[in-house]
Amino acid sequence: MPIYEFRCxxxxxxxxxxxRKIDTEVRPPCEHCGSSNTSRMMSKFGRTYTRQDILEKYxxxxxxxxxPEDYRDPRQIGTWVEKKFEEYGMDLPEEARTMIDAAREGxxxxxxxxx
Numbered sequence: 001m002p003i004y005e006f007r008c009x010x011x012x013x014x015x016x017x018x019x020r021k022i023d024t025e026v027r028p029p030c031e032h033c034g035s036s037n038t039s040r041m042m043s044k045f046g047r048t049y050t051r052q053d054i055l056e057k058y059x060x061x062x063x064x065x066x067x068p069e070d071y072r073d074p075r076q077i078g079t080w081v082e083k084k085f086e087e088y089g090m091d092l093p094e095e096a097r098t099m100i101d102a103a104r105e106g107x108x109x110x111x112x113x114x115x
Contacts (some may be wrong), residue, residue: 006030006038014041051079051104078103 001107004017006018008030014032042064049057054076078100084091 003043005041005043007041008033008035009037009039010035 002019002022004019004026006017006028007013008013008015011030011033013030013032015027015028017026019026027036027038027040030038081096081100083093
């Protein structure tokens with residue numbers, strides 16, 4: 001589902017337009033000033049990062065002492081938690097699994113959002 005970006009010729013601001021289909025003919029009005037004088041821009045694209053990408057960017061925490069201080073990105077903290085539960089032979093609670101998976105997708109729980 002594409003999200004198109006349009007620049008307003010009047011106020012120069014960008015409007016995002018979400019659609020469920022590829023539509024090259026659409027010209028939505030500016031969401032800031034209401035002008036219909038908009039033109040489609042070349043949009044940026046999103047990229048998904050793999051666990052290997054994160055390790056390369058933030059380092060491999062296994063090279064340190066193995067504590068949470070070795071993890072320089074909140075997405076890596078889940079790896080430490082998973083390892084600890086495995087070491088102790090315990091099942092990871094479903095709520096923790098949900099939070100870890102969400103953090104890996106970039107959606108952090110409230111206590112760490114502002115870190």
